[in-house]
Amino acid sequence: MSERGWIERYFAPLARAPGAARLSDDTAELSRQAGPVVITTDAMIEGVHFLASDPVESLARKLVRVNVSDILSSGALPLEALLVLGWPSDRTEANLAAFAGALGAELDAWGISLIGGDTVSAPGGLFLSLTLTGACIADAPVRRGGAAPGDELWITSEIGGARRGFLARAAGQQSPHISQLLEPVIPGPGAAHLLAAHASAAMDVSDGLLGDLVSLARASGCGAQLALDDVAFADQAATLDEALDLATWGDDYQLLFAAPAGSRERLETDALSCGVRISRIGRLTAGSGLGVTWLGARVNLPETLGFEHGRIGASPTRP
């Protein structure tokens, strides 16, 4: 089937927004928004971000969610998507149909319109990339660099589910977390409302909580203090070593954010009404650097605080 054939059969039905012109045009028209619009793009590639044997339905959902978590972290709600699909010729049309079906359902679940994209053949393996816009709830996006010393640090839901899934899969064990490795469970749209109302800075946690926390603190010109035992870990962490392992692995796609200490009570009330589970895990400090405690005692940190994607020298294949 030709590229035009695939698009018409599997993707044009997903493109119902008027600006999408059913994907028949060279460009799509973005819907007009009263407030600021943010945009992000994230790619996933076979042999780097996923295995060739991973189910394409999971890949479709993960592709949407890793982009949505970026939009939510900016205090915005997802709007419109463009898909780049690099499809290997040895994958079947049924496999493509399964991918498109899962993608459409996941986009629908978030209220996202597919408005454009490009399909190409990809002899080197499946390549997926999504560009996603989002409408800011407040009159500016939440940024990484907006926090100040004294602001408290919060995290949505729990950390380490993907790591637990990775370990279980590697050991050949059954675990409910294996599905979290394949497709993250991310906060709902309520989290964007919460962040837009309260967060002075935010980001999604994709490369490990500790490393990402350093990024947020640095962007805000601050240091940070983290009480590792206040972090909600998947299946809880019994020891410091286990906590450090879960907090440096990544693939969590939870939202890390800072908020002024004075707004704690309202924040907690709003989180309840938005249906978002949050934990207070530390605070930003004057100066720089990251200090971590475990049950009140200072912790010596490992050299590597998170996962670094895409090294030139060594191509990390993960999971």
Added chain:
Amino acid sequence: MSERGWIERYFAPLARAPGAARLSDDTAELSRQAGPVVITTDAMIEGVHFLASDPVESLARKLVRVNVSDILSSGALPLEALLVLGWPSDRTEANLAAFAGALGAELDAWGISLIGGDTVSAPGGLFLSLTLTGACIADAPVRRGGAAPGDELWITSEIGGARRGFLARAAGQQSPHISQLLEPVIPGPGAAHLLAAHASAAMDVSDGLLGDLVSLARASGCGAQLALDDVAFADQAATLDEALDLATWGDDYQLLFAAPAGSRERLETDALSCGVRISRIGRLTAGSGLGVTWLGARVNLPETLGFEHGRIGASPTRP
């Protein structure tokens, strides 16, 4: 070097727009525009759209231009870009620096801001994808489907340069067209102004003039009549066979558009003042189908009117 390291060294300096936050954030903020904004994304992949040995500077310029031609065809001027770069670990850092340098210069030449993106390692070969926004000059984008029977058909500049370059390269000959194969020469911003003022429908010619013309006519609910001898071909076409070959190969990235017959005089005057070379090559008709003449005589058309990218069954490696 880590992904963060590459981004900081080679791409952050290209991101000067305030909304880009120097690429340090999860999302970028789109600049606000008074009128409609269009968006497009086009990918290029090693072994499909280019050879591993092609100079990365040419790939960078082509990546920008194939997206810009889509924006221009909508009667819009390019604004902001997001880059997805899948980089194989066996390419050198100097090669990356050369790519980033050429990309930056090409974006600058078009006044485009790089505002975001994603870099990943790509074990299967270099993978490039650009998402580009554009600001419409008029109060709506020019679409493929807006033309009516009787509208005249026009094309910018000339067709077939890439095909000439391909043939020359295959034969081991020198030719000024080889550079057109590697990096298309596309119309300037004046073409967007011309289309916004006059075009009832438009698209860029990427997959062969004849096939793309059928797409435009079909989207407009029309048939089309084309005088093939009125098309300006690279180095001219001496015979009908040569003209058909050049008109069905693609990679031209010129703009095909329709305009009401009554506006011809003003269109030609404006084209001169916009510095855009255009040729009138036919007209849209009631009904459907494509009729082609050569020196006044009706032409039997080949079965395949253009290049079809990305077949599932056979992976076309081209050029």
